[in-house]
Amino acid sequence: MNDSTKAQSNWRNGITTLIVIALLPLGLHVLTQQPVEPVFGGDSNRHVMTSVFFRDFLTDADFTDPKGYAERYYEQYPALGLLIWPPLFHGVCGVMMCFLGTSVSVARLLVALSLVSSAWCVYRFTHRIADKQLAMLTTIVFATMPIIFQYGRDVMLEMPAMALILLSVDQFDLWSMTHRPRNLYLAALSASLAALTRFDAAVLLPFYATVLVFRGGWTSLLNRHTVIAVSASLCITGPVYLLIAKEMGKLHVQQATESVGGSIDGSVNGFMAFKNLWFYPSSMGEQTGWIVSAVAVLGLILVLRASDKKKYATLLGLVIATYITFTPLAEQRARHGIYWLPSVAFFAAFATDAVARFLSRTRGWSPLLTTAGAYAALLSTTATAAMYEPTYRVVGYREAAEFVLEHTEPGDAVFFDGWWDGNFTYFMRHLDPTRSRRVLRGDRILYDFTCIPTTNFESFAESDSEMLKLITDAAPRYVVLEYPQFYMHIEKAEQLRRLVHSCPAQFEPVTTVSVDCSIRQFCQFELQIFRFHPAPADPLPEQMQVSDSAAANNP
Numbered sequence: 001m002n003d004s005t006k007a008q009s010n011w012r013n014g015i016t017t018l019i020v021i022a023l024l025p026l027g028l029h030v031l032t033q034q035p036v037e038p039v040f041g042g043d044s045n046r047h048v049m050t051s052v053f054f055r056d057f058l059t060d061a062d063f064t065d066p067k068g069y070a071e072r073y074y075e076q077y078p079a080l081g082l083l084i085w086p087p088l089f090h091g092v093c094g095v096m097m098c099f100l101g102t103s104v105s106v107a108r109l110l111v112a113l114s115l116v117s118s119a120w121c122v123y124r125f126t127h128r129i130a131d132k133q134l135a136m137l138t139t140i141v142f143a144t145m146p147i148i149f150q151y152g153r154d155v156m157l158e159m160p161a162m163a164l165i166l167l168s169v170d171q172f173d174l175w176s177m178t179h180r181p182r183n184l185y186l187a188a189l190s191a192s193l194a195a196l197t198r199f200d201a202a203v204l205l206p207f208y209a210t211v212l213v214f215r216g217g218w219t220s221l222l223n224r225h226t227v228i229a230v231s232a233s234l235c236i237t238g239p240v241y242l243l244i245a246k247e248m249g250k251l252h253v254q255q256a257t258e259s260v261g262g263s264i265d266g267s268v269n270g271f272m273a274f275k276n277l278w279f280y281p282s283s284m285g286e287q288t289g290w291i292v293s294a295v296a297v298l299g300l301i302l303v304l305r306a307s308d309k310k311k312y313a314t315l316l317g318l319v320i321a322t323y324i325t326f327t328p329l330a331e332q333r334a335r336h337g338i339y340w341l342p343s344v345a346f347f348a349a350f351a352t353d354a355v356a357r358f359l360s361r362t363r364g365w366s367p368l369l370t371t372a373g374a375y376a377a378l379l380s381t382t383a384t385a386a387m388y389e390p391t392y393r394v395v396g397y398r399e400a401a402e403f404v405l406e407h408t409e410p411g412d413a414v415f416f417d418g419w420w421d422g423n424f425t426y427f428m429r430h431l432d433p434t435r436s437r438r439v440l441r442g443d444r445i446l447y448d449f450t451c452i453p454t455t456n457f458e459s460f461a462e463s464d465s466e467m468l469k470l471i472t473d474a475a476p477r478y479v480v481l482e483y484p485q486f487y488m489h490i491e492k493a494e495q496l497r498r499l500v501h502s503c504p505a506q507f508e509p510v511t512t513v514s515v516d517c518s519i520r521q522f523c524q525f526e527l528q529i530f531r532f533h534p535a536p537a538d539p540l541p542e543q544m545q546v547s548d549s550a551a552a553n554n555p
Contacts, residue, residue, distance in 0.1 A: 037423055038104045039394040040154040045422030046081040047090065047155045052102050052429055053080055054087075054094025076438045077429050079422035083248045086240060088196035089160045102430045107155040114163040115152035119143045121166035122342045125173045125314050129346075134353055137375055141382050142345035147287040147338055149386035157198045158335055164194035165339060168204055173314045176215050181225040188229035192236040199252070200325075203339050207321035214313035251450070259330040260451040269330040276327050283334035287341060289385040292348050295378065299347030302354055315343040352378045394423070396515035400480055400527040401427035403511060407531075408477050410436035415471060415532070417442030417496055418482030424527075440474050447492040459492055464499045468506065472534045479507055479530040482515075486522040506533050 038048045053073055062069045074080050081090070093107050100106045119139050127135035142148060151158040168190040175183035194201035212218055244252070254260055259269040284293040300319075303312050322340035329336075356374035360367040401424055404414050416424050416439060425439045443449065446467055450456040461467040471479070481497060500507040507530040514526050 036391065036393045037395055037397055038107070038155055038426055039397075039420055039423050040156060040392050042419065042422065043081070043157075044155045045420065045426050046079055046084070047093075047157065048104050048107050049077060049079040049422055049426050049429070050081045050085075050087075050090040051093035051097060051107055052426070053077075053082070054091050055097035055102060056435070058094060058098055076435070077425050078439060078441050078444060079425035083244050084251075085157060086196045086198060086244070088193060089157055089198075104155065104426070104430075108153065111152060111155060111159050114159040115143065115148070117163040118148075118159065118166050121163070121170045122345070125170045126342070126346050128173070128177075129311055129315070130350070133375075134349055137352070137378070138342075138346045138349040140379060141292070141349055142342055144379070144382040144386045145288045145292070145341055145345065146382075146385045147335060148341060151335065151338070154392065156335075158200075158338060161194055161198035161200050162338065164190050164197055165201060165204060166342065168194060169207065169314060169318065169342075172204075172208060172211065176211050176217060176313070179217070179220050184225055184229050185232075188233045189236075192233040195233075195237045196240060200336065200339065203321050203325040205321075206324050207317045210317035210320045211313045214316065215310050254450075255331050256329050259332070260455045261331060261333075269332065271330050272328045273330070276329075276332060279332045280323060280327060280334075280337040283337060284344065286334045287338065288344055288348075289381060291381050292378070292385075293344070295351050296344045296347040299349070299351030299354075302351060303347060315346055318343045348378060391518055393518035394420070394515065396513050396517075396527060397423040398427045398431070400424060400513045400529060401431055403513070403529060404428070404478050404480065405431055405437065407510075408437055410434065411438075412477040413438040413440050413475060415440040415442065415445075415474060415476035415479045417446075417480075417493055418485075418527075419487050420482070424480065440476055442493065442496060445470050445474055446496060447490070453488055453490045461492075464495070467496060467499055468503070471532070475534065476532050478510070479532050481528045481530075482525055483528045484523065484525055486517075486525045500528075500530060507531075508533060 038045045053070070056073065057066070057069060060069070070080070070082055074082075089110070093110050096106050096110060097103075100109075119142060122142050123135050123139040126138045129135075130138070143152070148159075168187045171183045171187035171190060174180070175187055191201060191204050194204065212221075251260065257271040284296075287293075288296070303309075303315070306312065309316065319340045322337055326332075326336045352374045353371065356371040357367070359365055359374075360370040397420065405428065408414065414428065414437060418424075421439075421441050421443070428437055428439050429435065446459075446461050448456075448458045448460070461470050479500065481500065483497060485493060485497075510529045510531050512526050512528050515524075517524070
């Protein structure tokens, strides 16, 4: 076989393998997908709206004053994540939206492609360690792990960051074995792009160091290629990170050292807290399911007993780097530790294969049937766990936005108060190509806080009359409320709801939209829509007068 024919054969085999390893996870996604609005915590709709912002920015081509454009855009659609996250995902998604429209499906497509890219990278560097069958098993186990499956279908940054981080891992793995400059450059470029997608790319620095500890080759870094690669990375990421540090640096430091998102277990979060030491190992059950976690521990033991640990340097490096990067941080979430899951998937597959070989050897069972049965058992475990992973299905905000758009005129403003204001804001933009309405947020006009109400809470109105005046000054045509509050009760928001319900002359009830929410820990709620009349038709209700009097006596 000549070189040309061999290259074509390798290319065809590669494409076939890619199709096979992508088929199962994408098929499971299709089977379990339901109509759903962009709600996954509070971040998902921000990612979508920030992508829409980039689409509109590119379409309007207002490049003379980008900061002013962003500020004006935020005043109209206050649901952006600019400088909260690095901008690469939103920028790429915005470019796609220029051609495919502002649908959330565009963002989901980009996330799905990131899942396939991640799986392909896992296959590449595990195939350099093991045979094709074991590499494919590892890849499919990885792609169907519950947390990977979940973040592969919701608009979050974990999977796009994972794709770029694993691309850098793959290329650095090649470089550490071959020392080809092109692999070093590709590793540096993909690392830079990962850093422009999510701050989690910091995991790559200890990963590089760990691989070099296992394999040696530190002296290979002492050349002009390393200098060029590092310099290029700094030029790509430096300006963006300097801007983020200038505008949002204090917030990001607070997130890392004390967490603005609160604690999961109720105890105080802190940088280098003692409880952090076991958080990520104990979260493996949530990430992969307990059966896979237990099998992976066995696989890790077998790998550590191997005489040639250099062979597994990449996998061990991912585990060590993930642990030492995220364990010290105050912000403890299972999703931050997903970057060791390619290694966990390999350890589980490696142990499964070892057990199958042991059984066939000691029991005289058919090696083919035993291996096939063991592989099927492992795959069914992860696939079943993935299919039963709860779907964050929320439907209703689109209907509310459609009603408001139908009953307002260009130039009107709409006041919204609730946790998923970004979801409502997205539909106000998506369903209004003319961008002729404006959204007002209760947590910007009446009160404010950072991430959760217990962090940096600030009130702008104490009495009911002060609250009514702020709303009147904002001049909304309609007021939309989530009712009742379903997540983290905010007393100031509850005061607003009491005010609205006690003043039908100012807040005329118009309609109610039921929200279909599959998140079981939340109570059932609805979106109440009121037409706002700024001129009071009646004297202040008695309870508002009482509220004003109490506010005056307790300044």
